[in-house]
Amino acid sequence: MSVDRGDGVVADDAIPVELIQNLLEFVRHRLGLDTAWLSSFHGGIQTFEVVDGNAAALGRWPGDRASLSESYGVRVIDGRLPSVIPDTSANQITAMLPVTREWNLGAYVGVPVMDADGTPMGMLCAASDEPKPQLADADLRTVRQVAELLGTLMRPSDDEPDAGSAVDQHRAIRRVVAERDFEVVFQPMHDVATGKVLGLEALARFPCEPFRPDLFFEEAGRLGLGIELETAIVERVITLMRQLPADVFVSINISPAAALKASWSTLLNDVDPSRLVLEITEHDAVPNYGALDDVLETCRLLGMRVAVDDVGAGFASFSHVLELAPDFLKIDKSITRNIDVDDARRRLAHAIAEFAGQIGAVAIAEGVETQGELDALSAAGITWAQGFYLGRPRPYTHGFPPAGVAAARDAPLPTAVDLLGERRFELALAHSPIGMAVVGLDGKFLRTNRALRSMLGYGRRALASRTFQDITHPDDLNTDLSLLNDCLEGRRRSYRIDKRYLAADGRVVWGALTVVLVRAPRDQPQCFISQIIDITADRTREA
Structure with a gap:
């Protein structure tokens, strides 16, 4: 990309900046916003590669750099913020972020630019210093198409990874684990009929690349830090439990390997174990169900309950469910997605709900993003649900209102x-x-x-x-x-x-x-x- 960094140095890459500028101008005019920009990520820093429109209002110019940890972009990538924010003062998270005032952000739209492997390598963003109530999720389709095109243009021409970038990323991951430099947020699980919050799923968010939690855990595992990271997150969640509503349970994601290593009697000294649910995550086959059963039985005797994550996908097969005898079945979002227009998905969800009832478990649908999906799940007999439509992951200090109230609170x-x-x-x-x-x-x-x-x-x-x-x-x-x-x-x-x-x-x-x-x-x-x-x-x- 040929980009003038503002210091007279021009990067000599294959992509002319004029092409990027034209795409940004198109996005800006399509959304009715004042400024659009393309940024790249590297080592916890975002660099503003190209800026179109009123750069002075944003206070950012091509070549400028800013920390990613407090940015909107990181929160969009990990789900704490929606991609479209018509009024930043009406959103509880953006209203509190210093960057909102520093960059004079009144309305914002942001979509990650992905590498071929699904890793975010930058953001396509547009903003205005005034709220724009006309912005809606329908505008996202065009922006995502432009982001996909930019992703194709920004990828290196060869398949060799950037060795220096990988070293920096691994160093950053090691620092995050060593310093416990992560945030824990909570996503509510709701009663479909009443909207009442019944439980909270604890989720970790990270301040450096690759940002997406699943990719971060994967990289930490490759570095031999997976179990240490999971244990640190469990410890953090337990310390926060006193500050969470007393009438809800708290679900903690943990792999079988980490569950086997954890010292549960020590971890649970100062907390009521009956409020904890171990959500067993697994993307590889469990090598020894006998050892895992022994650990889970010990946890159950302390009062804890067990959930199986991603039912209907990966290794969360029904034989896996039968081995663990869980109290909750978390239906994978791949089944929830578009369930209102897919009869096969509705039948599968109904079958899982019936199976859960027969083994004495509760089925919980994940990834609910529309009213249509929620209605279809209810018709299929699913009584509990979670997803962005019902409530986004948020810090414990923000509270957890019933479904419908959370959306109203954050929306203009x-x-x-x-x-x-x-x-x-x-x-x-x-x-x-x-x-x-x-x-x-x-x-x-x-x-x-x-x-x-x-x-x-x-x-x-x-x-x-x-x-x-x-x-x-x-x-x-x-x-x-x-x-x-x-x-x-x-x-x-x-x-x-x-x-x-x-x-x-x-x-x-x-x-x-x-x-x-x-x-x-x-x-x-x-x-x-x-x-x-x-x-x-x-x-x-x-x-």
Whole structure:
């Protein structure tokens, strides 16, 4: 790639930068965003190879470098962030990341550029300094096609690996294991019928290449560090359990080899073993089921339960299931994917659900990404599920609301003025499980839903006679008014804060508040739409 690094040195590769520039310009215009860029990864650093559009707004130029560990890109690759973020202030993770303010990111779209073996070697990204509510997942198809083309163009012409790059990567992996430099996040498992969170799966995320957890574990195993890494993750999860909701179980992924080596009596000294589920992962055949059975029996006597991961794929065959006699069967995402349009997958899921019932286990579907898939799983008799559609992996500090609430909390609110008269909006207001209100420019409550009134203990008429200022804790009022004023003066279209409300009975209720300004014709401010999620329990646990 012929790229001017900004220091007069031009890399002399086979790909003209003009071709990359044209592709970035196409993506930028297609998405309606201000800036697009292509970055490459190396040694925990991303280099901005080509930037198109308003580079000054982003504050990044061709040849600039930045750490990958705090970037959006790493979180998109490992699933903590979606590829499309219409409003970074409305997403709980991006609102807290320093890079959001440093790079002035209001809206973002990012897709990894993959090497032939599936390893991320860079990112194709586009962004704007203002939120873009029109962005949707439908825009991803074009961006992914461009990313695939860029991946083809960026790959070396020969098949020989970069020896220097491999050495750097191995050195970084050894450092991660030695220093325990990884993050643990948790993905909720939900009751399909009620949306209630029943369990949390602990997942590790890594700050250096190859980033994808499966590839990272694979490379660590090749270096002889696999069991040490798995044990370190188990130890970290156990230390976090006191800070997780007490009414859910915690599932830990572990290979048979690591399960055999772990000192469970020592690890479980300060934790309730009945809250732990060992999720047995295996991508190779188990050489000695007898030894594994002995270890699992010891764990069961302590109160732990067992799950088998990836049922329906790889070595997680039904004979494997019968050998382990698990309490849970995790149905592989390859079966879940497109199950709503594939009769064979529906029949297989139904058969697994029946089999689970016959052996006294619970079937849990992984990888749910659409409402259609969730409906099809429910019809097939699957009662538990997890996936990005229900809840993305998140740090324990972010809380785990019921399914539907998590998506609403991270998603921007509708901004079209005619929503107030649409039947769909009326139904959403009436039946939303989280608090919603239509608020006038003077702060008066024009409309409130049952969830909000129940949360704060006020009746409909009582709230209608008050303003949001009346029920906001005095210590939080100035911050709220300042952000609201920014909306009225055109500096932002929405905001999100955690603030305290004064309930009718005198209690203080913490709420995660998301506010969007609705504009009338000629762009005149008309009213605000607010969403409020009760996070009092989360704040109490943190305190």
